[in-house]
Amino acid sequence: MTSPLSPDQPRGYYGKFGGAYLPEILVATFRELETAFAAAQADPAFWREYETLMGEYSCRPTPLTFAENLTRDFGGARIFVKREDLNHTGAHKANNVMGQGLLVRRMGKKRVIAETGAGQHGVATATMAAKFGFECTIYMGEVDVERQRPNVFWMERLGARVVPVKDGSRTLKDAINEAFRDWAANMDSTHYVLGTACGPHPFPTMVTYFQSIIGQELRKQVVERTGRLPRRIYACVGGGSNALGVFSAFLDDTAVELVGVEAGGRGLPTHRHAARLASQDASIGVAQGYRTYFLQNSDGQMLETHSVAAGLDYIGVSPILAHLRDTGRVRFESATDAEVVAALALAVRREGLIPALESAHAFAQACKEAPGLPPDDVIVINQSGRGDKDIFTVADAFGDPAWEDFIRRKAASYERKP
Amino acid sequence: MTSPLSPDQPRGYYGKFGGAYLPEILVATFRELETAFAAAQADPAFWREYETLMGEYSCRPTPLTFAENLTRDFGGARIFVKREDLNHTGAHKANNVMGQGLLVRRMGKKRVIAETGAGQHGVATATMAAKFGFECTIYMGEVDVERQRPNVFWMERLGARVVPVKDGSRTLKDAINEAFRDWAANMDSTHYVLGTACGPHPFPTMVTYFQSIIGQELRKQVVERTGRLPRRIYACVGGGSNALGVFSAFLDDTAVELVGVEAGGRGLPTHRHAARLASQDASIGVAQGYRTYFLQNSDGQMLETHSVAAGLDYIGVSPILAHLRDTGRVRFESATDAEVVAALALAVRREGLIPALESAHAFAQACKEAPGLPPDDVIVINQSGRGDKDIFTVADAFGDPAWEDFIRRKAASYERKP
Amino acid sequence: MSTLETRIRQARSKQDILLMTHIVIGYPSFAASLEIVDAMVAAGVDLMEMQIPFSEPMADGPVILAANQKALAAGSTVERCLEFATTVTRKHSIPFLCMSYYNLLLRAGVAGFVDRMQAAGLAGAIVPDLPPEEAGEYLPAMARAGLDPIFIFSPSTPDERLRHIAASARGFVYCVARKGVTGLHTTFSAELDAYLARCRTATKLPLALGFGVQDAADVNFLRGKVDIAVVGSATLRLIDDRGVAAVGAFVRGLR
Amino acid sequence: MSTLETRIRQARSKQDILLMTHIVIGYPSFAASLEIVDAMVAAGVDLMEMQIPFSEPMADGPVILAANQKALAAGSTVERCLEFATTVTRKHSIPFLCMSYYNLLLRAGVAGFVDRMQAAGLAGAIVPDLPPEEAGEYLPAMARAGLDPIFIFSPSTPDERLRHIAASARGFVYCVARKGVTGLHTTFSAELDAYLARCRTATKLPLALGFGVQDAADVNFLRGKVDIAVVGSATLRLIDDRGVAAVGAFVRGLR
Numbered sequence A, B: 001m002t003s004p005l006s007p008d009q010p011r012g013y014y015g016k017f018g019g020a021y022l023p024e025i026l027v028a029t030f031r032e033l034e035t036a037f038a039a040a041q042a043d044p045a046f047w048r049e050y051e052t053l054m055g056e057y058s059c060r061p062t063p064l065t066f067a068e069n070l071t072r073d074f075g076g077a078r079i080f081v082k083r084e085d086l087n088h089t090g091a092h093k094a095n096n097v098m099g100q101g102l103l104v105r106r107m108g109k110k111r112v113i114a115e116t117g118a119g120q121h122g123v124a125t126a127t128m129a130a131k132f133g134f135e136c137t138i139y140m141g142e143v144d145v146e147r148q149r150p151n152v153f154w155m156e157r158l159g160a161r162v163v164p165v166k167d168g169s170r171t172l173k174d175a176i177n178e179a180f181r182d183w184a185a186n187m188d189s190t191h192y193v194l195g196t197a198c199g200p201h202p203f204p205t206m207v208t209y210f211q212s213i214i215g216q217e218l219r220k221q222v223v224e225r226t227g228r229l230p231r232r233i234y235a236c237v238g239g240g241s242n243a244l245g246v247f248s249a250f251l252d253d254t255a256v257e258l259v260g261v262e263a264g265g266r267g268l269p270t271h272r273h274a275a276r277l278a279s280q281d282a283s284i285g286v287a288q289g290y291r292t293y294f295l296q297n298s299d300g301q302m303l304e305t306h307s308v309a310a311g312l313d314y315i316g317v318s319p320i321l322a323h324l325r326d327t328g329r330v331r332f333e334s335a336t337d338a339e340v341v342a343a344l345a346l347a348v349r350r351e352g353l354i355p356a357l358e359s360a361h362a363f364a365q366a367c368k369e370a371p372g373l374p375p376d377d378v379i380v381i382n383q384s385g386r387g388d389k390d391i392f393t394v395a396d397a398f399g400d401p402a403w404e405d406f407i408r409r410k411a412a413s414y415e416r417k418p
Numbered sequence C, D: 001m002s003t004l005e006t007r008i009r010q011a012r013s014k015q016d017i018l019l020m021t022h023i024v025i026g027y028p029s030f031a032a033s034l035e036i037v038d039a040m041v042a043a044g045v046d047l048m049e050m051q052i053p054f055s056e057p058m059a060d061g062p063v064i065l066a067a068n069q070k071a072l073a074a075g076s077t078v079e080r081c082l083e084f085a086t087t088v089t090r091k092h093s094i095p096f097l098c099m100s101y102y103n104l105l106l107r108a109g110v111a112g113f114v115d116r117m118q119a120a121g122l123a124g125a126i127v128p129d130l131p132p133e134e135a136g137e138y139l140p141a142m143a144r145a146g147l148d149p150i151f152i153f154s155p156s157t158p159d160e161r162l163r164h165i166a167a168s169a170r171g172f173v174y175c176v177a178r179k180g181v182t183g184l185h186t187t188f189s190a191e192l193d194a195y196l197a198r199c200r201t202a203t204k205l206p207l208a209l210g211f212g213v214q215d216a217a218d219v220n221f222l223r224g225k226v227d228i229a230v231v232g233s234a235t236l237r238l239i240d241d242r243g244v245a246a247v248g249a250f251v252r253g254l255r
């Protein structure tokens, strides 16, 4: 299968975004990757192998669920949810990671590294490494290690070494830098499993390629189920991989509105957010090897970002999405932390779905817009992941006293031990 | 579809096990349920509706995963894993609960209650209630509330009232008694969603009916993938529902050995276990409305049971399994807590699978037996659920100091709040 | 007509309503249980049901449940309970019934257990989780031993089934007043009349009514409607709150 | 031949190996940076690269990374860094190079940034994340301003690409000694010869070698192999451990 979203310009550019701004030491490695990826794409057996793996190890095709209660509550468009949360390891991250795993095996490498923010990509990579028998190191900002300790625990059980990154803002972007540093030293043995549709070419194209399985399935499912294409599709946007994955199959259907939802954090006016494309706070820059919109100051130094969802808390955004914003094909919105927690609570209560805090951004925006659409319309929310992993954050957001008591008792039980 | 495992005797008996030992006040309710279930079974649309629901809301058919590394490590039979962990809410419990949800809707009731041990069945029921718009109360032993707090948190978010049961051993059996008490008072409005293939007729038959979807899928998958029937199938046995679900499609294939794995707890010789069928410690009794093997003393008082897996920590066992033991069709084994934690660690590390502690019992037994079987043979482990929910227990079993520190810091952060 | 039924009818000829009370043997202690029985008999109760505690009393509400569990925790065994029954049946002349769950009978062997109840001087037994359909072993054993199996009617039991149950019943029939388990209050209302009329049609045996009968007003309300008023959790609650000494006065005040 | 290249060749005619050192401007403070430059120049270094700190220095290792972040936290801005450059280029006569990441140029406007570097008296720039393919805006601006774009060779760069890079290079070429980022030690071995031979074939420009050069032994090893030894993280580490005052003696001891 060829990539649904290949660069429209040389050197991995989508419009004026993308490229590969690499330290020379890594250039050869990227060329090797580009070649391996091109060969895989050209081999019809590769996509089949990928689909088989995802069918037998994860649960693809993931279902499309009709959110009957929310639809009724809002009295507007019929709301469907694409269930990436049902993937093995709990998020769409598995798609990308398993695909890259197959590629790594083709390339004959024996070690993988990855960065992780929410921890989902780290768990997915560590899982893939366990399955494929690769050695594995995961870089994770110290702040995120703390926010997402359960994921760290599982990564370690999966055999990965988790390295807390203590530099900079100690979040995702710093973990990415650190992964590049590792790669620059170990590229012969090692593949860097970048977790989203960002980074230097060919990562945005490659990650989108693997994630496009979401959109392919959805298109088939939604037509079968409703006899029509959706009026709008909502996806949260961290790096942009789940959004591109689900949007990819609908780019040529101009009647389908594609809506990317970024982290509004404490609200756009506070500037404490991670909205690169939905706010006026970002500007074009080059960092971490690619050109896109970044949240940066007038000197070009990256700003601290903020979101209740670790997986959206990132300075940059996929160059492909930056381009799709500039061309007007994708509309970008943002949802605040408070709106997101409310949307999560609603999805849980009314549909029995537990979206990840990241995915709850897409729910939040869809809930805002659904009432205004006619009942004939179909809208789809991409539920990129499940929210179990977020229990510490969500319990805090709800201020659940029973949970706090439980943690206190647990802590006390550890004190009593020798 | 008719039930794959209907009683072979009147009044819901399987051999000498089963029956319905009910307080008179509940007899009419059970008759009503029996009638409704019979009507549903007779209606071909019902099973289709059930399959559609499970396909669109959960991710059925769940995959069959080849455990390539474990197979290679052991050098014996080819090991496959049936992935019930990928169900929505993370376990096979969803199958039963969604099926009963459809039945409740047919019966026109508006409230559901359930007992829960591991919390999985509680989360599944609360999820079903949210989706179907039923009011929901979950009874849960106080000990289990403490062991499985994350599940309690989600149940509450799902809109369920979780009632900690403070009587008796404050575990699953006491929660069951309490649910029956609620039902006896509210049977007009309420359905009791019993969580396993135990309890008075028609529950064992009905729960097995819904869970038989596992075995039906598996049979098709394993023949397609390997061209043969499995030599052995392993399933953990708490109440017995996942085991019966996966075994059901193979009962007539006498060449397929069916192995139920019970909780060996601290070891059978310590008597601190929950092995009803694999130990000599149980005897035939009647409690909680049905006749089966119970762990009881010479007076007939129930004993305290023990398992690292809350979902297996139960005094009784499905009457259907008791019968299948007596007929010799199913072999019963037990795995100790220590073996189970080791098997879990192995599955995580080598296959990237995170079985629930319950399911890890099946892994433990399969790991013991796989090396002794020829490579031509195929064995299947039913991975009834995922182990994320068990992080507090597993982290303690591993004695992870970083986890303990994390919990201490979390607790300290709560102290600082007003 | 069984001995028990005869005795009930005799007592009824002197009283317009009989009183049956309930204890959990060994709760709060065996000594206290004896005091309670003495006090109740002295206060004039006509029959007593004595519960042998069981770890899973699914038909009982919170008060009796807790008493079952505390009695077990304090070391109550079937053996000691039957010894206790022997003591009180020798000491007092009113009929005593055994109340327990089926597992205790089954575990000991149904026939053997029934024989032991007989030896203990008990007049019959109430086994709330044993419907007649499952009583194939129990009924002949009881008949052989001359003990009455007391069965239960409930408001949700359809007419046909009332008759079916009645066919196995001896001594009297225990009508539960409402849905739910023991120990919660019942608001007695005119609805009860229709239910009791159905019960009357189904059996000629004396009728007892229990579940939520807790004071003189309740007993008074039942006068003329049933033969026996059963006071269960109310006395247990009384003992918990005010001690064994309060039992006599309470029972005397009921009628 | 560019002015920078001419000056390097002149210096080389007097020394068999030149020394280039590295600072992060504003680390540990602007005042200290000035002292460090003065000490290095006094100790005889031939060229200096001055890094304008960037929040995401992906090609730098832990030592320089930390210095970048501390400098930023202490208030280093592009404006102040260029002022600093102006000060030192006026004060000292050796060539100074600007080292930074492309985003700082891009954000300010590449041509404008280059003009400001020129105005600050800098001789050229090293932009480690800007390969020649992406340098379409940068190269003409540098040429117009008369500044030399320093490009990088690495051991993993194939011959053809070495030539392609060389085509854009001016002043000298910076050869990184090994895989990885700055700051880790390099074990210099005979393998280096083959790599440097490839570099020599690809360009006639002077060659600098850096990454892991940290003491006199390393510098000595490079004598006769390259024109310039680049000492980067080693001096930063020295400052962290022993303070600014130790710089002069250290640098003097290198050659």
Ligand SMILES: Cc1ncc(COP(=O)(O)O)c(C=O)c1O
Residues within 6 Å of the ligand: A091, A092, A093, A117, A118, A119, A120, A121, A195, A196, A197, A236, A237, A238, A239, A240, A241, A242, A243, A310, A311, A312, A356, A358, A359, A384, A385, A386
């Ligand atoms: C569940 C989930 N959704 C979304 C994201 C955001 O990534 P992306 O924008 O690449 O889909 C993450 C990142 O960790 C995630 O875990």
Ligand SMILES: Cc1ncc(COP(=O)(O)O)c(C=O)c1O
Residues within 6 Å of the ligand: B091, B092, B093, B117, B118, B119, B120, B121, B195, B196, B197, B236, B237, B238, B239, B240, B241, B242, B243, B310, B311, B312, B356, B358, B359, B384, B385, B386
């Ligand atoms: C994951 C899982 N597996 C197994 C069980 C045991 O139940 P059963 O024997 O009915 O399958 C439970 C019960 O909670 C469970 O949560």
